[in-house]
Structures are given as structure tokens and as C-alpha cells.
Amino acid sequence: MRKGILLRRALFVLAALWLLLTGYKVCRKVFTFLKRKKTFGEERSSLKSASLEERYYSMPETKKERREHLGRSTWTLLHTVASKYPEKPTREEQTNIIKFIDLLTKIYPCDECRPHFKSLVGAFPPKVSSNGDFATWMCQAHNLVNSRLGKPEFDCTRLDSRWDCGCK
Secondary structure, three states, X not given: OHHHHHHHHXXXXXXXXXXXXXXXXXXXXXXXXXXXXXHHXXXXXXXXXXXXXXXXXXXXXXXXXXXXXXXXHHHHHHHHHHHHOOOOOOHHHHHHHHHHHHHHHHHOOOOOHHHHHHHHHHHOOOOOOOHHHHHHHHHHHHHHHHHHHOOOOOOHHHHHHHHOOOOO
């Protein structure tokens, strides 16, 4: 009986010690992260007062800003997918990417952008025979959209340096 009590106490002490040590490490990491964020982000006064969670879950305030945020995020995804597209894709990979683009023309959440993208894809179908062809098509499609919106064009010869996500 006495051994059981001693064993439970020893396990409790070990658990408390473990929690104390790992909790300290976690707190130290959070403190270091917040301290680093303060030094690098002083100029962003609107974000200084917001907590990390508030910044993560917040969206731009106006409808126009939210649409632009969605557009930039979508183009980042599309260009990153294009940069990872195989140099010699199989028939299935080609079919999958065409389906992906086609589905995007049907389910894109912006009612204003979806029909524009659908007509762009209809008039300028994706080229999927190689990584270079698809990445170039994606860049040209993006530049067509930028042109329609009055934005500057992106230099399609710089695709590798811009869209490499660091993924294997």
C-alpha cells in the first residue's frame, strides 16, 4: 500500500515537473515571437493593438478589399500549383488540371469574377502539355486579368523566382 502511494506521488511530481518545464519553453517561445514581431512591425500601428488571434482571423473591412484579398490568394494558389505541375505530365495529370480549372470557373466564390474567368478560360483554354506550357498559360491568363483591371503585367520569364513555394 505504501509503495502505491509513493509511486503515485513520484509520478505526480514527474508530471508536474514536466508540465513546468515544457510550459516554460512554450512561454519563452511565445514571448520571443511577440518581442520579434514588435521590433519588425512597429510601423503597422493598426496591428500593434490587435492580438495575434485577432490578426489571424480578421478580414479586410470593405467588400473591395476582401475581393482583392481573395483574388491575390487565388492567384498565389494557382501559380504555385502551376510551378509544381510536372514537366512531363501523364494523361491523368493533364485531365486533373483541366478539371481543376473548369471547376474553378464554376465554384469561384466571387460572383463578379467567376464569369470573367469562365470567359477567359473559354477563349484561352489552358495549355497543359508541360510545366512550362501550363505555368506560362497561367501567367498570361493572370496578365489578361491584370490588363482588364488596369494593373501592371507580370514578367512571365520570372516565374520560378516568384512562385517557388519551397515545397518538394
